[in-house]
Amino acid sequence: MILLFIVFCPIVAALAILIGAPARLTALWAAGITLAATALAYLGFEAGQRGFQFVTSFPISGEWRINFTLGVDGLSLMMLVLTAVVTFAAIWFTGEIARNEHAFYACLLFIAAGAIGAFASLDLFFFYAFHELALIPTFLLIGIWGSGNRQAAAWKITIYLATGSFVLLLGLIMLYRSVPEAARSFDFRALQKAASLIPADAQNNIFLVLLIGFGILVSLVPFHTWAPEAYASAPAPAAMLHAGVLKKFGLYGLLRLALPLLPEGAQHWSTLLIVLLLGNIIYVGLVTIAQKRLDWMLGYSSVMHMGYIFLGIASGTLVGTNGAAVLIFAHGISIALLFGLAGEIRQRTGTLLLTDLGGLGKVMPRAALAFGLAAFASIGLPGFANFTGEVMVLFGTFRNGANPEHFTIYQTATVLALWGVVISAVYMLRAYRRVFMGAVRESWSGVTDLRRSLQVPIGILVAISLWFGFFPQSFVRIVSPTFKSYFTPK
């Protein structure tokens, strides 16, 4: 029942705001209550257990075997925690909305509800449908309240995501159809039991369709061009929610569906996936260095870091897969903080062109500190959860078929991906220097620092990242029972 509450709390709040409840107050309370309820679920969750907990189910269509089923295992629980934290932070970060404040908060809450619903659903149908719920709010958020070339960005993200979603839908229907009739179901648990019944060639086809579908949603090269533009134009809270949480839906889908149900398909396409994800890490990494605007740089960096998570998914080892889960979480936290701070800077200076900024550290010390921490986390400095995730991913990948005689593609990919860490250090530190260091420009001398109240969300985000950075075991303990079953020989 607690999951039902977590899923519907944002939806009810959004509807209340649309009817006329005070926007910011309601949204903040709803996000806070959702966060508290998620924390309760986290505390009540019995780690180490296999299978799903807090399961609730309502029948929808008997003959299609569609049920509205909610439940979490370690992986989805941590995704819920991520969503609740980032939603809370994003709503707190939201400043003055000049135009139609009610619709703005309602759209934010709908995005959050879509993500929460997708992560908490145990039914393929609702897993998909909840994610799509966020599509139109995203379109409206970027189109109405965005900056820069907002219209083009809104169209681009919407059409990319709609295409990706329908490709994904095809993959899901193919998956559903590939199971023999008696075992056919939309339920994850039933599908997992029936996974061994899917023939190998069907697995290869379905995995490819799912990889393209999810790949578009996660901005896998070459389907990545929507992301930087959309994130650069989106209002900061929308970028925080989308880059931090909603985009992770595709990765979650691969971990939740593709790996356990289509192991042979995953094996078959792993080379292709590794080539594409190296495109994310190396090619997009170099593109990131060349960016001249902070928001575009952050957008590209978020595309680049997806490469590491994909590497964990492709690693084919328990350590690597666990690392992917850690990295999903850690990246969600750090990118949300970065986008939130970039939004604050844009609000004060009206520009994010790196050549125009400079010396902001003197007038905005709090922002400089927070941005520095988030940038360090994003680069993967030891102590932050991102470091743990990247190390696990790289170790895991290296170990796959490790042979001192010669390198396979996994070892080669590890070596190349390590260079990506250098690349991300280059662009992050350069951006930091250009924005915060140096002499204060005349025009920025009157810029004010962050509101004091923003220390709350910043503190929460940084603390969580540090906690899981120093105690990664507390995270892995929760998610690894899910993945263990993927790698035990059947």
Next chain:
Amino acid sequence: MTIGAPTLEVEVLVIGLFVLMIEAFFERIDKRTLAFTAIIGLGAVLAASFFLAPAPTEVASTGFWSFYTADPLAIFFKRFALVTTILVLVMMIDYAPIVRESIHGTTHQSGLGEFFALPIFTCVGLMWMASAIDFVMIFVSLELVTMSFYVLVSFTRRNPATLEAGVKYLILSALSTGFLVYGITWIFGVTGETNLARVAAALANPAIEAGPALFGMVLVLVALGFKIAAVPFQMWVPDVYQGAPTPVTAFLSVGSKAAGFVVLLRVLQPFFMLPQMERLLTMIALLTLIYGNLAALPQSNLKRLLAYSSIAHAGYLLIGVVSLSGEAVSFYLVAYLLMTLLSFAVLIVVAKQTGENIEDFNGLAKRSPFLALAMLIAMASLAGVPFTAGFLGKFFIFDAAIRHHQSALVVVGVITVACGFYYYLKVVRAMYWEDAASNSTVPLSGLSRMTMAAMIAGIIFLGVYPQPVLNALKAVTRKPSGDRIAEPLINRD
């Protein structure tokens, strides 16, 4: 108490005549009373359709039941026609002032009576069509529908665009009727039968030449392609849809199309064992999907946009037909009814104040939040966003296509869905992003508001809980199989 199925058509016909009588003998009354009378009458018939006596299940060899069936598919589409007509009549009440402007009669409400009475006769035709299992019967009911549409399409005759639409519709419709009759004669010439079941039985006989029958079928397909607006028989659609009075456009795009698909499902049954037929239909479906969606992209007039979108939806429905899934087609049609009529209903109300172009919807969210929300939901459903009926319609269609390994259709279908998001969201953009030219709210009558709210509720309800419609369709699947040669159209696995 139970009644026989054919009584329903008779009742509707009587209502139509009754309305005409009042119109003729009581000149002084408010003509909108006629529409209310018709709505109440049709509502009663709709209610009566739930108390039908079971009809003979076997196809009789002679007599009434040899050309008329009351199988669940027929009953389902009779209700469909009734609901459509009721909703169209509600729209017509909103549209009445415009008709009045366009017709200069002796009294201030001249012409309105016929405007409200004709849809009832169209409805009778649609209901007969749903039951027709004989080529002669199909032809006659199709003509009844088309004749009343001739008048309706060119009703506001002072408007040159309407007149052009009327002439276009008349000529092309007559041409397609010619194709239909010619096709029927070929099929009759080969098999010596007009009853669909017996045509099927005759075609199963290996001694019969399939070629000429197939030629006849292709001609019939041309005629039906015209009705459902499939490419390459779609040329009339944009102009006629744009020129006709808006409620009539709505009626054309929902009623006429649905009836066309029922007939298509029925007449294709005997022919589906022929692989040429399937290839031909796949080709038509592909062309329709691509043309409808691409041509909709640059439209700036909302009525014209909806015309192209109706072509696009014919494409998705054809995927269902090619995949032999009557269930998916029927569900899609129900979803299509709700979302198309909802968008036309909003269009009529808004167009009265500003206009039919997409720019005229600018800032509607501020002027009339309810209308903007209704349009948003209609557009989201047409585009196929989950938790709306339109999404489940596409879901069932794609599922059927994947089941039948129609990979070309599936791939093109998915790509065109993305096009759809663009042109439907264009309307959403106008309503929510742009600023309004004026800030006056759009007046909305209580009846229209209620109807729109009901359609919104229907779209969302079916998008979350499709079971009621699926159950009604399950009754369809319990169709007597008779001597079917082809795979039954309404199948499930």
